Amino acid sequence: MPSATIEDLLQPLRDAPERSAVLLDVDGVLAPIVEQPDDAHMPETTRRPLIEVARRYGVVACVSGRRASDARRIVSLGSIAYLGSHGSEVLRPGTIAPEMDRELQAWTRRVQAFAHDAYGEKLRRLRVRLEDKEAIAALHWRGTPDEEDSRAAIEEVAENAEAAGFVTHWGRKVLEIRPPVRIDKGAGIVGLLHSTDLAAAVYVGDDVTDLDAFRGLAELQERGRLGYALRVGVRSDETPPALEEEADTMVEGTDGVRDLLRALLI
Numbered sequence: 001m002p003s004a005t006i007e008d009l010l011q012p013l014r015d016a017p018e019r020s021a022v023l024l025d026v027d028g029v030l031a032p033i034v035e036q037p038d039d040a041h042m043p044e045t046t047r048r049p050l051i052e053v054a055r056r057y058g059v060v061a062c063v064s065g066r067r068a069s070d071a072r073r074i075v076s077l078g079s080i081a082y083l084g085s086h087g088s089e090v091l092r093p094g095t096i097a098p099e100m101d102r103e104l105q106a107w108t109r110r111v112q113a114f115a116h117d118a119y120g121e122k123l124r125r126l127r128v129r130l131e132d133k134e135a136i137a138a139l140h141w142r143g144t145p146d147e148e149d150s151r152a153a154i155e156e157v158a159e160n161a162e163a164a165g166f167v168t169h170w171g172r173k174v175l176e177i178r179p180p181v182r183i184d185k186g187a188g189i190v191g192l193l194h195s196t197d198l199a200a201a202v203y204v205g206d207d208v209t210d211l212d213a214f215r216g217l218a219e220l221q222e223r224g225r226l227g228y229a230l231r232v233g234v235r236s237d238e239t240p241p242a243l244e245e246e247a248d249t250m251v252e253g254t255d256g257v258r259d260l261l262r263a264l265l266i
């Protein structure tokens with residue numbers, strides 16, 4: 001039996017667009033991975049079908065590890081929702097101020113103080129970059145002169161962070177130092193969609209944090225809020241094995257995502 005094409009898998013969404021949700025991760029999905037997080041951008045060839053998808057489908061949202069406002073800056077579309085800080089923040093369509101999880105917000109000063117102390121001479125010399133996401137601090141080593149040494153130095157920081165009671169999370173050449181509160185893209189999605197009645201939804205992601213989002217779709221199905229769910233992984237040279245295992249299908253890089261958006265419009 002030939003395996004189903006992406007068009008076949010998207011058919012339940014295309015059959016009922018106004019009762020379907022299109023949920024997209026940002027970095028590595030809509031925006032190609034680049035060395036400097038500030039340089040990330042979404043190509044115009046992806047932006048065009050995304051605008052049309054936002055017009056046609058009932059719910060369209062970006063679900064990112066970045067601050068919600070930062071995700072919106074990159075995608076630059078005001079008519080859709082943004083779930084930031086891995087689902088802990090929501091920026092609703094047309095609004096300016098994001099709603100942030102209060103428990104998470106209460107940790108901001110403690111996380112920033114730890115990150116300030118940890119980001120010392122050694123990490124600066126290795127050219128590791130610190131990204132301040134308020135209640136989450138991220139240390140990036142992509143493109144540093146010695147990525148191996150940088151990662152080793154960051155591993156020490158991770159040990160200290162755990163010992164100090166924070167939670168650490170490894171992503172694509174990035175360590176996140178997080179408060180010990182639940183941070184989960186799946187919970188964010190369930191929060192956004194818990195009162196809807198959706199025929200179908202697709203989630204597209206490229207990293208381990210997106211597995212929670214896959215599980216969020218399953219939770220909505222269990223609660224009777226969602227019919228058909230499609231989990232799409234985006235392949236790269238950094239694909240975590242668990243993503244391939246849990247995805248219903250894989251597409252090739254950000255070009256594959258652009259093609260998926262186009263296929264939603266056929």
Ligand SMILES: O=P(O)(O)OC[C@H]1O[C@H](O[C@H]2O[C@H](CO)[C@@H](O)[C@H](O)[C@H]2O)[C@H](O)[C@@H](O)[C@@H]1O
Pocket residue numbers: 025026027028032033034035036037038040063064065066131133138140142171172173174207209
């Ligand atoms: O959930 P996402 O939208 O995929 O966000 C995950 C992280 O994305 C960013 O870091 C990643 O992309 C950078 C730009 O391409 C790249 O330089 C870095 O190596 C990647 O880890 C962002 O900076 C993080 O805050 C997000 O958590």
